[in-house]
Amino acid sequence: xxxxxxxxxxxxxxxxxxxxxxxxxxxxxxxxxxxxEKGSKGSRGTREEESGQNEIKFRIxxxxxxxxxxxxxxxxxxxxxxxxxxIEETKVNLFFNEKKRLKEAICEFYLFVKKLQAFQELNFTxxxxxxxxxxKIMNSQEGAIRMSQIxxxxxxxxxxxxxxxxxxxxxxxxxxxxxxxxxxxxxxxPPITDIVEGKTNHYLLIFGALFGTCLMFLxxxxxxxxxxxxxxxxxxxxxxxxxxxxxxLVALFIIxxxxxxxGWARAGVNNVLIFEIDPRDRLTAIQMGCVGAGLLxxxxxxxxxxxxxxxxxxALSFRPFVNYIPITLDLLFLLVAVFPSKGSTLxxxxxxxxxxxxxxxxxxxxxxxxxxxxxxxxxxxxxQVFLDFEQTLCLIATNKINLSFVPDPIDKIESCTxxxxxxxxxxxxxxxxxxxxxxxxxxRAIDSPKRRAHHLQxxxxxxxxxxxxxxxxxxxxxGKDSTAFAFWIVANIIASLFTLVWDLKxxxxxxxxxxVLKTILRDELIYGHGETNWLYYAxxxxxxxxxxxxxxxxxxxxxxxxxxxxxxxxxFAFLELVRRFIWNFFRLENEHLNNVGExxxxxxxxxxxxxxxxxxxxxxxxxxxxxxxxxxxxxx
Numbered sequence: 001x002x003x004x005x006x007x008x009x010x011x012x013x014x015x016x017x018x019x020x021x022x023x024x025x026x027x028x029x030x031x032x033x034x035x036x037e038k039g040s041k042g043s044r045g046t047r048e049e050e051s052g053q054n055e056i057k058f059r060i061x062x063x064x065x066x067x068x069x070x071x072x073x074x075x076x077x078x079x080x081x082x083x084x085x086x087i088e089e090t091k092v093n094l095f096f097n098e099k100k101r102l103k104e105a106i107c108e109f110y111l112f113v114k115k116l117q118a119f120q121e122l123n124f125t126x127x128x129x130x131x132x133x134x135x136k137i138m139n140s141q142e143g144a145i146r147m148s149q150i151x152x153x154x155x156x157x158x159x160x161x162x163x164x165x166x167x168x169x170x171x172x173x174x175x176x177x178x179x180x181x182x183x184x185x186x187x188x189x190p191p192i193t194d195i196v197e198g199k200t201n202h203y204l205l206i207f208g209a210l211f212g213t214c215l216m217f218l219x220x221x222x223x224x225x226x227x228x229x230x231x232x233x234x235x236x237x238x239x240x241x242x243x244x245x246x247x248x249l250v251a252l253f254i255i256x257x258x259x260x261x262x263g264w265a266r267a268g269v270n271n272v273l274i275f276e277i278d279p280r281d282r283l284t285a286i287q288m289g290c291v292g293a294g295l296l297x298x299x300x301x302x303x304x305x306x307x308x309x310x311x312x313x314x315a316l317s318f319r320p321f322v323n324y325i326p327i328t329l330d331l332l333f334l335l336v337a338v339f340p341s342k343g344s345t346l347x348x349x350x351x352x353x354x355x356x357x358x359x360x361x362x363x364x365x366x367x368x369x370x371x372x373x374x375x376x377x378x379x380x381x382x383x384q385v386f387l388d389f390e391q392t393l394c395l396i397a398t399n400k401i402n403l404s405f406v407p408d409p410i411d412k413i414e415s416c417t418x419x420x421x422x423x424x425x426x427x428x429x430x431x432x433x434x435x436x437x438x439x440x441x442x443x444r445a446i447d448s449p450k451r452r453a454h455h456l457q458x459x460x461x462x463x464x465x466x467x468x469x470x471x472x473x474x475x476x477x478x479g480k481d482s483t484a485f486a487f488w489i490v491a492n493i494i495a496s497l498f499t500l501v502w503d504l505k506x507x508x509x510x511x512x513x514x515x516v517l518k519t520i521l522r523d524e525l526i527y528g529h530g531e532t533n534w535l536y537y538a539x540x541x542x543x544x545x546x547x548x549x550x551x552x553x554x555x556x557x558x559x560x561x562x563x564x565x566x567x568x569x570x571x572f573a574f575l576e577l578v579r580r581f582i583w584n585f586f587r588l589e590n591e592h593l594n595n596v597g598e599x600x601x602x603x604x605x606x607x608x609x610x611x612x613x614x615x616x617x618x619x620x621x622x623x624x625x626x627x628x629x630x631x632x633x634x635x636x
Contacts, residue, residue, distance in 0.1 A: 103175055103186070107280070110168045110187045117161045124156050189279050203286040210293035217300035224307045239395060240306070241566040243326035246388040247299050247333050249573055253382060254292035256581040261285035263585055267526050269592045275371045281348045291346070295333065302329040330392070364439030367447055370591065373440050377587075379433040380465075381580035384573040386429040394425075427469060434465035461502055464495035492550055500547045503583065504540060509590040526589045539582050546579040 127150050131143030150156060172183040262285035264271045272279050283291070302325050308314060309322045337354075341347045356375055359366060363376070441459035445452045471491050475484040504510050509522050521536055528535045553572045560568065 099175065103172065106168055106172050106175075107187060110165065110172075111189055111279070113161055113164050113168070114189065117158070117165075120155065120158065120161065124150070186280070203284070203290055207286060207290050207293055210290060210297055214293060214297050214300055217297070217304050221300060221304045221307055224304065224311065224313075227311070227313075237563045238566045240326075241563075241570060242388050242391050242395070244299070244303060244306075244329070245570055245573070246385040246392070247295075247329050248570075249382060249385050249577065250333060251292055251295040251299055252574065252577055253378070254295060255289060256577055257584075258285050258289035258292055260581060260584045260588075261288055264588060267589075269526060269588050270595070271588055271592075273595065274588055274591050275374075276369065277352065278348065281345060283345050283349050287345065288349075295336065298332055299329065302326070302332075326392075327396075330389075360436050363436045364443050366443075368440045368444050373437065373444075374587070376433065376437045376440060377583075378580060380437060381576050383430065383433055384569070384576070386432060387426065390425055390429040427473060430469050431466055434462050438462040438466075458502070458506075461495075461498045464491065464498055467491045468495055496547045496550070500544060503543055503547075507583070507590065508539075508586040509593070510536065510540070510586075522593075524593050526592070527585065536586075539586060542582060543579065546575055549575060 128147060131147050131150075133143075135141060135143040169180075169183060169187060172187055173180045176183045176186070261271065263269075265285060271277075272282065306322060306325045309318050309325070337350065340350065356371065359372055360376055360379070363372075438459050441455045441462065445455035445459065448455060468488070468491050471484065471488040475481070475488045478484045521533060525533070525536070549572055553568065556565070556568045
């Protein structure tokens with residue numbers, strides 16, 4: 001008999017022994033007994049019996065397996081599931097991204113084919129008119145003979161472009177799940193005239209209703225202000241003007257810009273190309289006018305409420321809420337600019353505006369496009385808005401307007417303009433638009449060596465604004481010294497002459513010195529020829545007058561009290577908006593003629609940069625075989 005050898009350490013069959021012991025425990029024996037009792041009835045083969053047996057087997061397995069083991073297996077399965085889910089989500093996201101990019105590429109290609117079709121028709125029309133004119137003058141039929149050859153020439157085969165357009169429409173319809181109407185809405189480009197049947201009339205009705213309501217509240221506010229039974233605190237009139245003026249200027253600027261858009265569209269100036277806007281997803285002139293009229297209506301309603309609560313026509317208990325109205329008005333304007341109106345055309349304009357504003361703050365560090373320095377010029381005309389917002393913040397901080405949520409300042413300040421801190425902030429807000437434009441000119445001088453002198457001259461023009469503001473502060477700190485006043489006057493005259501010459505010669509393209517004896521206008525004019533040339537001369541005269549309007553502004557402000565001075569300051573701020581409104585017409589006319597002269601129909605040919613890593617990831621994911629654990633998860 002061979003003696004058994006003792007093993008060192010735990011037995012290799014210890015786990016199996018414990019498992020058998022667990023399987024033979026009381027719950028397992030009870031389950032087996034129950035299964036034998038059910039099996040003794042002899043009714044096997046049916047689905048109920050099979051499901052019952054499966055349930056019993058599951059209960060046996062559950063009784064034999066510990067809870068910790070079940071939790072560990074669940075964790076493993078969940079980890080595998082989420083890994084596979086992440087892979088599948090990556091596949092789906094890449095697929096939809098590629099589908100979106102394909103739609104964008106089809107839309108761009110469709111637009112280019114449409115332009116090619118337009119050029120094709122233009123060329124054929126040009127040949128037809130030339131030959132017709134030739135036959136009429138020469139009294140011959142040679143032009144008609146040539147036209148028979150031109151009709152069948154290759155450049156006039158319109159079936160090629162038509163077939164391409166049909167294929168693109170069919171492909172887009174397929175990508176839109178067979179919805180041809182949705183596909184055509186995505187492909188179709190609105191005309192440059194901004195006149196769309198149906199939609200234009202609808203927005204005209206909205207604009208008319210908004211304008212009529214604005215007129216009603218304007219008359220109500222004027223009547224309330226001059227009502228005998230309504231008394232107002234005239235001493236606070238200057239504060240009221242400062243609080244309400246910036247939002248009024250913003251609303252008027254948007255309305256003026258809508259009129260600019262309408263004038264450009266009517267004259268054929270392609271502002272969509274110049275501003276590099278998506279031609280399919282943008283606000284038209286009438287839609288922009290509705291936005292401006294809506295903001296103006298909000299402003300007039302708040303002004304009417306301010307006059308009403310400030311008067312004796314309502315209970316005195318409402319008087320403390322008066323100062324909240326202009327603050328609420330500022331917040332409403334900010335909400336319109338910030339709140340994302342997704343699903344509407346306004347959302348695209350909001351995104352464009354904020355991207356443009358961020359680019360302005362990065363001035364000098366990024367390349368400059370036309371829309372960047374054009375918008376910076378608009379900000380220069382809105383300098384009063386920046387100053388008024390700074391003054392509003394100062395009035396709130398010093399508790400010059402009673403607001404319950406603003407504590408009393410520790411250091412009492414009699415006036416905002418007497419604080420050195422306010423002087424510093426006011427200086428920054430005053431020169432900020434000019435600095436943005438100055439930094440853009442320096443950046444363009446670096447990026448364009450061939451026109452470096454031109455851009456440096458433009459930068460020098462905007463640097464005169466720094467000199468004006470610095471001398472204005474020196475004049476104020478010197479106690480209105482005559483020497484400082486003389487320097488300030490000279491600096492303003494130099495700056496006005498510099499900007500005036502630049503406006504007329506460079507920005508508008510007028511005053512061609514080579515033929516100044518004949519005319520000061522250029523050969524190509526968009527807004528008028530012959531008898532209507534007076535528009536250009538009137539624009540030149542108004543630009544000269546408004547460039548030197550600061551003289552009247554200074555002398556009126558120096559000889560009037562603060563309330564009347566604020567009223568005149570509002571008038572001159574409005575005149576600056578009018579000057580910029582007229583300037584916009586001729587600035588974009590000059591840019592449009594430059595594009596035409598260079599035969600530029602698009603700003604650039606944009607090709608999507610191929611990301612090789614993304615392509616490799618996409619191919620590897622799409623070619624990946626399904627993980628074997630995926631079938632197990634699906635089975636579970």
